[in-house]
Amino acid sequence: MFKFNKIIFMIMLIMSSLISISAYSWFSMWLGLEINLLTVIPLFLKKSNKYPSESMMKYFFIQALASTLILYSILMSFNLNSTFISKFSIVLNSALLMKMGAAPFHFWFPEIIEGLNWNNTLIILTWQKLAPMIMLSYSMMNPTFICFSIIFSSIISGIQGLNQISLRKIMAYSSINHNGWMISNLLVSSDMWLFYFMIYTFISMNLIYAFKLFKINMIQQLMNILNYNKLVKISILLNFLSLGGLPPFIGFLPKWLTIYFMTEKTFLFLTNILIICTLIVLYFYLRLILSTLTFKIKESLIFSFKKMNIIFLFINSINFTGLILTSIFPI
Known part of the structure; x- marks a missing residue:
């Protein structure tokens, strides 16, 4: 059950993001x-665990650094001509990429995620x-940068994700890989980005709800449960x-449309x-799935509906609508 102060902070969190989205000036953003x-x-604080506090401090320092760079680039752009503004837009874009955890400014992202609970991870x-x-879609003056x-996000996420045993780091x-896809959508269509993000x-x-429901944190736990x-x-x-993004699941639809546009x-x-690096990501997903389904000795042969969560299964069934949507979606 949520505490009252947590609800207040969640409302303020949503409102602050809406202020940045709907603002008319960079300073308001x-x-x-x-x-x-x-x-x-x-929201990160938890008295019974020291790791969220450590992640909180790391997150604060990184976000404060990114905010400083954003304010610096905004102030410098007021007194410069258009040539210098395009150069300072690299500083602004770098700060925004750092805030969202995109490569090559991703160094903080997996470590902070590792110390959080599943609610804060989401x-x-x-x-x-x-x-x-x-904000990045408003400041794309250097498409090459x-x-x-996008390339760094795709390559780094594919390579560094291979050695992970923690589901949070996976x-x-x-997420870093999907950052590459979503930023690519910003280059071609804002509506397509919104659809991909949703x-x-x-x-x-869906995944994080399952991990929280069954208290799963590591791949080994995923092998032993259920x-x-x-x-x-x-x-x-x-x-x-x-x-x-493997067909016929619903995650294939936004990637298919992104490739088209x-x-x-x-x-x-x-x-x-993007396609090649996504295949690497799919490889360690498939390795995780195969090991979870096969590397288990003590296993019941009796199929039981004990602890069956009907709502969870119903939400999961939406994944199978991907094939239908990709068949009828007009292009």
Whole structure:
């Protein structure tokens, strides 16, 4: 059950992001980001565990550094001509990429995610990306720099995600990979970015709800749970395939549309890099799924509906609508 102060901070968190999104000036956007930072920090606090406090301090320092760079680039752009403004936009874009945890400014992202509980992890993976990404769409004066960030996000997330055994870090590197896809959508269509962000948020909520419900933190725990109920276990694992964008799951739809719009705008090289690196991400998803389903000796042969969560299974069934949507979606 939520405490009253947590509810107040959650409302302020949502309102601060809406202030940044709807502001008419860069200074107002920066102000909204600062309010957002001050309201998300108390949500990390947990007296019974020291790790969220450590993540809170790291997150505060990184976000404060990014906010300083944003304010610096805004103030410098007031007194410079258009040539220098385009150069200072690199500083602004770097700060926004740092706030959302995109490569090559991703160094803080997996470590902070590792120290948080699943509720705060969901906030960092989804809602905290909303305002910086919309601000990034307003300041794309250097598409080449943005393309380099997309490539780095795709390559680094694919390589560094291979050695992880923590599900939080796997979700973090998956988020970095999806950052590349979402920033690519900002280059071609803001509406397509919003659609991709909504689907990614839905799949992440589904996975994190399952991890919290069954108290799963490591791959080894994922192997050992729910051996009495194969249906729930497979439903959890299929979300990884949906998150990786494998057809016929619903996660394939936004990636398919992204590839279509990017090839239409002649971003062919960038599209190929995204597809190849997503295959690497799918590889460690498949490795996780196969090991979870096969590397288990003590296993019940009796199929039981004990602890069956009907709502969870119903939400998971939406993943299978991806094939239908990709068949009827007009292009």
